[in-house]
Amino acid sequence: MNSRAAPWVGFGAGKVILLGEHSVVYGHPALAGPLSYGVTARAVPSKRCHLSLPGTLSRAQRNLLTQAFQRAAALCGSPAVKVTLESELPLSMGLGSSGALAVASTRVLLKAAGQDDSPEEVARLALEMEQEFHGTPSGVDHTTSAQQKLLLYKRHPGQSTGRVRILKSPRPLKVLVALVGDRSPTKHTVAALRARQARWPDRYTRLFKQIGTLASEGAKAVEQGDLETLGDVMNVNQGLLAALGLSSPPLEEMVYRLRGLGALGAKLTGAGGDGGAVIGLFLEPEPAVAKLLELGVRCFTSQLAGPRAL
Ligand code: MEV
Structure with a gap:
């Protein structure tokens, strides 16, 4: 455990797709950028590794989230921590809330484990959680969230990973x-x-x-x-x-x-x-x-x- 830094905090940005949603699923490029709003995950040492969820969620939502979280925790080699989530994003409105949740959770678990939490590693592991929510997404949502940069994304054929080109804009x-x-x-x-x-x-x-x-x-x-x-x-x-x-x-x-x-x-x-x-x-x-x-x-x-x- 990376005990010196507790409590650990991980952020996952929401995203907007400026150009190319849906066609990105079929292997064409999409232009996407991060929102300043997103999901924040906080982790503290605990007896067991678990996600604390609000009582307002349905049983099906709780099961899905718990299952996805446990999978991510195992992959990240996380120690026993309690993770709480706070979202500034409206759910299921096209702003990448599930990708942001996956990124925030993965980032905080990697930090707690003292592992590499670079955007690439976060994106690679957050995909496991995102797939629990979405089946086979193109990968543009969680990649943009993890990178927190404006980017051009092109899916690798049949996979939920892709080629990323970070873009610089000379104007706001x-x-x-x-x-x-x-x-x-x-x-x-x-x-x-x-x-x-x-x-x-x-x-x-x-x-x-x-x-x-x-x-x-x-x-x-x-x-x-x-x-x-x-x-x-x-x-x-x-x-x-x-x-x-x-x-x-x-x-x-x-x-x-x-x-x-x-x-x-x-x-x-x-x-x-x-x-x-x-x-x-x-x-x-x-x-x-x-x-x-x-x-x-x-x-x-x-x-x-x-x-x-x-
Ligand atoms: C959803 O934010 C974007 C879609 O293109 C689906 C995907 O890329 O997996 C509609």
Whole structure:
């Protein structure tokens, strides 16, 4: 045990996908960045290794989390610790809450064990937990959470790991995140799309490829500080997500609202479906946030990359 540093703390950032959700599952690149909000895990020495969970969770949720946690604890070689979690992220709204939970838990367990807790090692082991929640994710969520950097991610064929290129932005990259309606679980949205893709492979494969090209174009725009181009790429990506059947009236309405409030680009982020999160790229998001809060919309801002004001 790494007893000198107790209590141990591990953070897992939430994420937004700027470009390329869903097509990333099929091996195309996605552009994703970390939120400043996430999940914090705290560990203290205890008689046995366990996760302390709030009583509000259902039995099924408790079982799933406990099982995933025990698996992670064994893999990390964790000593007997009690881990508590604190989340600033809305659950199941497309902001990577499960990936952040997996990363925060894995990071704190590695710290308690005195093991390597580099972003790469955290991502490698957090995948084990993320897979308990999601089956076979592309890996973009927990990788972005562990790296806490804006990145271009490309899945290795058939695996939940991938190639990561960290991106630097010469300009502050600020998004407004708005939450709309209730969302269907990612697993279901991904499975329904997979069924459409299996039935009409040529048409869907064409669209995935186009979205992958947009993600690469967006990455280039970020590196060149060309936020106007990035915004346009996001708008086109939204059109293709709608073509894939992943958008819905509440999401579309918020996309248009954000564009009306001055977003350079706006789109759904994450799995989409009946509700979830919409992001808008803004030079200065604060006035739009104030307006939306006045209207009762749940929203916040986050800077994903680029120089920060002192
Ligand atoms: C979910 O945040 C992103 C999806 O592309 C699923 C995945 O990448 O595993 C919808």
